[in-house]
Amino acid sequence: MGLNVSMRITGAMDKNTITGREILKPAFTSTTISQANMVYQNPSQNIQQNMVSRPPMGQNTANMQNPAFRPPVRQNVPNPVPPVRPVIQPAPAAAPRTPSAPVLPPLPASSTLLRRGQKFTVADKTGAVPQNLKLVLDWQVINPQCDLDASAFLLADNEKVTGEEWFVFYGQPASPDNSIRYSGNTGKGASMLINLNQISPQIQKIAFAVTIYEAIQQRLHFGMVQNVSARIFDQMKNTELARIELTDCTAGVTALVVGELYRYKGAWKFNAVGSGVARDLAGFCAMYGIEAG
Numbered sequence: 001m002g003l004n005v006s007m008r009i010t011g012a013m014d015k016n017t018i019t020g021r022e023i024l025k026p027a028f029t030s031t032t033i034s035q036a037n038m039v040y041q042n043p044s045q046n047i048q049q050n051m052v053s054r055p056p057m058g059q060n061t062a063n064m065q066n067p068a069f070r071p072p073v074r075q076n077v078p079n080p081v082p083p084v085r086p087v088i089q090p091a092p093a094a095a096p097r098t099p100s101a102p103v104l105p106p107l108p109a110s111s112t113l114l115r116r117g118q119k120f121t122v123a124d125k126t127g128a129v130p131q132n133l134k135l136v137l138d139w140q141v142i143n144p145q146c147d148l149d150a151s152a153f154l155l156a157d158n159e160k161v162t163g164e165e166w167f168v169f170y171g172q173p174a175s176p177d178n179s180i181r182y183s184g185n186t187g188k189g190a191s192m193l194i195n196l197n198q199i200s201p202q203i204q205k206i207a208f209a210v211t212i213y214e215a216i217q218q219r220l221h222f223g224m225v226q227n228v229s230a231r232i233f234d235q236m237k238n239t240e241l242a243r244i245e246l247t248d249c250t251a252g253v254t255a256l257v258v259g260e261l262y263r264y265k266g267a268w269k270f271n272a273v274g275s276g277v278a279r280d281l282a283g284f285c286a287m288y289g290i291e292a293g
Contacts, residue, residue, distance in 0.1 A: 104138060104229055104243075111231075111240040114272040120242045122196075122261075122268040124234060129267070132235035133194040137210060137258065140188065143224035147213040150190040150258075151281060152180050153288045155205045160289035162202060167290055168192070169281070180206065193235065194261070196268055205262040207288070210246075211281045215254040222276060223251035230258045232270060248276035255279055 107113055114120055123129045137150050151169040156162050165176050173182040179198040183191045192208065199206075210228065212220045222228070228246040233239065246256050253276030260271040277283075285291070 104227070104231075104245075107243060108240050112242045114242055114244040114270075116244070116247075116272060116274040118272050120232075120270045120272065122232070122241070122270060124237075124239065124241060129196075130234040130236060130241070131196045133196065133241075134233040134235040135192040135194060135208060135258075136189065136231045136233060137191065137208075138189040138227065138229045138231070139210070139225055140227040141225055143220065145218060146215075146220050146224050147185075148190070148225065149185055149211055149213060149281070150182065150192060151209050151211065151284065152182070152192055153207045153209075153284065154180065154200075154203045155207060155288060156202055157204050159205070164290050166203070167285065167288070176200075177203075179203075205260055207260050208258040209255055209281075209284055210258055211255040211284070214280075216280050220254070221251050222249040222253040222256065225249055228256065230272075242270065242272075244272040244274055246274050248274060250276065252276070252278055255281070255284065 110125060112120060122133065139148055141148070149170050151167070152175075153161055154166040154168070154175055161167055163176075165172070168175050168180045168182050170182065170185065173184075174180065177198050177200045179195045179200070181193045183193060190210075194206075208230070212222070212225075215221065226249060228249060230244050230246065231240050232242045234241055244259060246258065248256065255277050257273045257275050257277060259273050262269055262271065279287070
């Protein structure tokens with residue numbers, strides 16, 4: 001039999017510059033020679049006159065007549081220091097991921113904490129058997145690419161479904177007898193509503209699983225998820241009856257078998273399987289006799 005598991009709806013200096021800055025020497029004539037002899041005959045007088053009549057290059061004569069004037073002091077500019085190449089240190093090793101605090105509420109007095117593989121008779125503390133149950137699945141996603149879903153397989157004595165319609169998931173939210181209904185994915189969990197009185201007599205076991213959508217194709221795994229748990233409620237009283245914390249969340253796990261609700265000597269029991277497997281939703285379908293196409 002075949003079932004279509006539906007797909008759901010990134011300046012430089014030049015010649016002119018140098019000529020403009022150069023003090024050109026005039027050619028020697030009789031006049032320039034006479035002036036030079038005068039300087040030689042009375043050098044001190046001519047030097048003094050030279051100091052008065054020719055201010056130093058770059059100074060303003062008005063500033064020189066001001067007694068408060070002080071020529072600017074040239075600042076010594078240190079030689080530029082070449083940049084120091086930074087030493088690149090290797091990146092520190094990533095610290096191991098520390099799981100955040102559990103998001104679940106404290107275990108109420110009415111509930112039983114189930115260990116992996118432990119069996120639980122569906123009843124409250126007084127022994128009363130509720131007929132309407134609610135299986136609440138909680139999880140906390142670390143990698144936002146992980147899109148988790150819940151599913152249920154209603155099995156006969158041979159551990160197989162009798163038809164593909166006995167497979168409840170996001171694309172088929174209710175069983176033919178309406179005993180199992182999938183309430184949908186909230187992003188932080190999902191839930192299944194179970195009516196024990198409406199389960200068909202041919203159904204001997206119901207297996208519940210949590211899978212990551214397209215886990216194998218996108219290389220996703222439960223090492224990217226934490227705080228996965230399942231809680232069984234009395235739906236009418238809204239009291240928690242049992243809880244199992246699913247700790248098998250590692251890189252090698254792409255799906256979790258949450259547990260199995262099964263008939264035993266006229267009563268209903270719950271087996272807290274809590275084991276991880278390396279398969280996807282299509283793999284579960286093949287295991288339980290459904291050919292997903």
